[in-house]
Amino acid sequence: MRHQNATAYRFLAPYLLIFSVFWVWPIISSFLISFQATRTVPWRWAPTFNWGRLIGDPAFFNALKNTLLILVIQVPVMISLAIVMAVLLNSPLLKARGLYRFAFFAPVVVGEVAYSAVFRLMFNLNFGIINKLLNSVGLPSIDWFSNVTPAMALIMIAVTWRWAGYNAIILLAGLQSIPDDVYEAATLDRVSKVKQFFYITLPLLKPIIVFCAVLSIIGTMQLFTEPFLITERGGPGGGTETLGLLLYRQGFRSLNFGYASAVAYTMAGLAIAITLVQLWLTKEPK
Amino acid sequence: MAAVTLSNVVKRFGVYEIIHGANIDIADGEFVVFVGPSGCGKSTLLRMVAGLEDISGGEIAIGGKVMNDVEAAERGIAMVFQSYALYPHMTVEQNLSFGLRMNGNPKADTERRVKRAAEILCIDELMQRRPKQLSGGQRQRVAIGRAIVREPQVFLFDEPLSNLDAELRVQMRVEISRLHKELGVTMIYVTHDQTEAMTLADRIVVLKAGNVEQIGAPLDLYDDPANRFVAGFIGSPKMNFLAAKVVEADNGSATVELVNHAGARLKKPLQTTPPAVGADVVLGVRPEHFFDAGQGDCDIAVKADVAEHLGSVSYVYADAGGTELIIEREASRHRASGDDLVVSIKAGKALLFDTKGARIR
Ligand SMILES: Nc1ncnc2c1ncn2[C@@H]1O[C@H](COP(=O)(O)OP(=O)(O)O)[C@@H](O)[C@H]1O
Ligand SMILES: [Mg+2]
Numbered sequence: 001m002r003h004q005n006a007t008a009y010r011f012l013a014p015y016l017l018i019f020s021v022f023w024v025w026p027i028i029s030s031f032l033i034s035f036q037a038t039r040t041v042p043w044r045w046a047p048t049f050n051w052g053r054l055i056g057d058p059a060f061f062n063a064l065k066n067t068l069l070i071l072v073i074q075v076p077v078m079i080s081l082a083i084v085m086a087v088l089l090n091s092p093l094l095k096a097r098g099l100y101r102f103a104f105f106a107p108v109v110v111g112e113v114a115y116s117a118v119f120r121l122m123f124n125l126n127f128g129i130i131n132k133l134l135n136s137v138g139l140p141s142i143d144w145f146s147n148v149t150p151a152m153a154l155i156m157i158a159v160t161w162r163w164a165g166y167n168a169i170i171l172l173a174g175l176q177s178i179p180d181d182v183y184e185a186a187t188l189d190r191v192s193k194v195k196q197f198f199y200i201t202l203p204l205l206k207p208i209i210v211f212c213a214v215l216s217i218i219g220t221m222q223l224f225t226e227p228f229l230i231t232e233r234g235g236p237g238g239g240t241e242t243l244g245l246l247l248y249r250q251g252f253r254s255l256n257f258g259y260a261s262a263v264a265y266t267m268a269g270l271a272i273a274i275t276l277v278q279l280w281l282t283k284e285p286k
Numbered sequence: 287m288a289a290v291t292l293s294n295v296v297k298r299f300g301v302y303e304i305i306h307g308a309n310i311d312i313a314d315g316e317f318v319v320f321v322g323p324s325g326c327g328k329s330t331l332l333r334m335v336a337g338l339e340d341i342s343g344g345e346i347a348i349g350g351k352v353m354n355d356v357e358a359a360e361r362g363i364a365m366v367f368q369s370y371a372l373y374p375h376m377t378v379e380q381n382l383s384f385g386l387r388m389n390g391n392p393k394a395d396t397e398r399r400v401k402r403a404a405e406i407l408c409i410d411e412l413m414q415r416r417p418k419q420l421s422g423g424q425r426q427r428v429a430i431g432r433a434i435v436r437e438p439q440v441f442l443f444d445e446p447l448s449n450l451d452a453e454l455r456v457q458m459r460v461e462i463s464r465l466h467k468e469l470g471v472t473m474i475y476v477t478h479d480q481t482e483a484m485t486l487a488d489r490i491v492v493l494k495a496g497n498v499e500q501i502g503a504p505l506d507l508y509d510d511p512a513n514r515f516v517a518g519f520i521g522s523p524k525m526n527f528l529a530a531k532v533v534e535a536d537n538g539s540a541t542v543e544l545v546n547h548a549g550a551r552l553k554k555p556l557q558t559t560p561p562a563v564g565a566d567v568v569l570g571v572r573p574e575h576f577f578d579a580g581q582g583d584c585d586i587a588v589k590a591d592v593a594e595h596l597g598s599v600s601y602v603y604a605d606a607g608g609t610e611l612i613i614e615r616e617a618s619r620h621r622a623s624g625d626d627l628v629v630s631i632k633a634g635k636a637l638l639f640d641t642k643g644a645r646i647r
Contacts, residue, residue, distance in 0.1 A: 179369065179371065181367045181369055181371035182371050182372075182373060182374070184338050184365075184367070184371065185365070185367065185371040185372075185373075185432070186373075186384075186385075187338070187358050187359060188336065188338075188358055188359065188363070188364060188365055188385075188436075189359075189384060189385025189388065189432075189436070190359040190360075190385055190388070190389050191359075191384070191385060191388045191389075192388075195388050199384070199388070200373060200375075203375045204374065204375055
């Protein structure tokens with residue numbers, strides 16, 4: 001038995017080696033780095049240097065506030081939208097289902113740079129289609145990129161566009177696992193379609209919804225692409241800077257790895273904490 | 287309570303016609319079983335009564351009211367599904383009361399109905415459990431309970447026992463029968479199992495490939511089947527079919543000779559014009575209608591192959607010149623395989639069919 005295990009571990013060794021060097025070590029290493037002053041040569045052990053700075057840094061709290069704001073608004077909106085999309089996609093009345101499924105999933109595989117460029121064009125102040133549409137219904141143009149509120153809205157719209165379909169596809173799988181005859185039984189029980197949705201579909205879909213919410217929370221905590229590419233590095237004036245962006249700015253622009261590591265650990269810690277709270281709140285009563 | 291009438295009911299899925307004009311009258315309070323092989327359209331027919339499938343042609347009336355355009359919810363029926371279709375996230379109690387609660391039924395009345403259903407089905411102890419925590423038989427009871435709570439005019443069952451083990455099936459069969467007596471409500475029950483049909487039904491509707499083959503009381507179907515399909519489907523073990531030829535025919539009778547047994551002749555009295563001399567026919571004989579040699583109208587020699595001893599009776603599988611026969615015997619408990627056996631057929635206990643399967647009476 002021991003001998004067999006040893007053989008198995010020898011086969012696993014190449015993977016375990018790579019996993020240790022490129023996964024485990026960076027995780028440990030960055031934790032250690034977060035306790036070092038990294039703007040001096042050589043780096044110096046200074047346990048409170050980065051963490052002390054973090055709790056008093058307005059840039060950090062700005063990024064934290066922006067990230068949480070996006071999280072609190074965008075995730076519920078997107079999940080709700082995804083549920084509606086999934087229900088429509090599951091409707092027997094829908095024609096060309098495959099086409100919709102592809103269309104919903106496509107944003108995920110579109111290149112980030114291309115998608116960001118398109119969004120920048122669409123929301124352009126002077127010739128973007130969004131402002132043209134607003135004008136055509138009598139609304140004034142919005143300068144999406146120069147004001148904080150529209151810029152934040154833009155980030156949320158973009159993230160929602162990119163990930164709603166993805167979540168809808170996951171939710172669709174959950175919907176399809178609810179047997180038809182449960183709905184038929186409810187129909188014979190004289191329960192209306194709307195009530196069936198709220199009293200049967202939603203409760204049975206709950207584990208999948210929680211799963212999607214957890215994925216989205218983790219994703220949004222790390223939000224980087226959209227504020228980097230669409231609102232140009234967290235513009236206007238840091239108004240859309242997220243924790244991910246702050247990390248990047250500190251680590252790779254200012255080469256302050258110690259502080260960046262502290263930010264990274266804060267992001268991970270928050271994501272875990274929020275997820276645990278979420279799981280606890282939605283736990284099945286036993 | 288209500289009578290159910292199906293007139294010329296047709297069902298099409300796209301271009302495929304699945305039910306070809308069914309006419310069935312079900313009296314108020316009657317227990318009717320739709321039986322037939324898998325895929326013959328039993329469920330489809332039942333779901334049309336329930337309103338879960340729309341009706342492509344003809345009419346379905348419940349309690350004298352045409353239901354074609356009435357929503358399933360408004361038809362006053364309750365259905366028990368093969369898979370039980372319980373609400374997985376609700377307790378038994380919530381499962382039973384869900385429909386009533388959603389429709390704003392007074393709380394006291396809901397409680398009364400749930401309590402009564404629980405008592406009838408002996409599921410009081412299970413009220414706080416979820417479907418996951420129940421055995422198959424218990425789930426089935428809950429599913430039936432949910433139907434009872436609705437106090438429907440008509441109960442519909444779609445193969446409700448097919449997911450249960452044999453012993454439980456017999457037990458639940460008796461309970462459903464008792465339930466019917468207790469409630470006195472019209473019940474339509476679908477099964478592919480002829481034993482269930484025979485034991486439960488006031489009347490049986492035999493279906494084959496979307497056609498109603500025969501409707502009648504269980505023993506009438508057994509004794510007097512309209513055609514070879516019904517004769518073969520009803521009864522276990524199955525009726526034996528022996529190839530024969532008409533050798534003599536006159537007004538009121540025909541004499542047939544078995545193809546595999548030269549000289550074995552049987553004179554069968556008939557009420558209709560007999561088939562022409564020389565015509566091929568099929569003789570149907572139930573396993574219990576083989577008698578000891580010399581006791582019937584015509585003896586045939588067969589070779590015993592395998593015997594199944596059930597205690598009270600034995601079934602001998604025998605070879606009759608290439609045709610396998612199942613012969614019920616009480617006296618041949620210890621017959622070895624390969625033995626020659628002579629059995630006898632009585633004209634009065636044999637049925638005659640033409641080669642298309644229609645009965646020649
Ligand atoms: N929704 C459907 N679409 C197309 N064909 C169907 C559908 N439902 C049932 N059928 C067909 O109708 C026939 C009868 O089905 P069903 O009523 O379920 O049979 P049974 O219950 O007697 O086994 C089958 O040949 C089946 O393939
Ligand atoms: Mg069926």
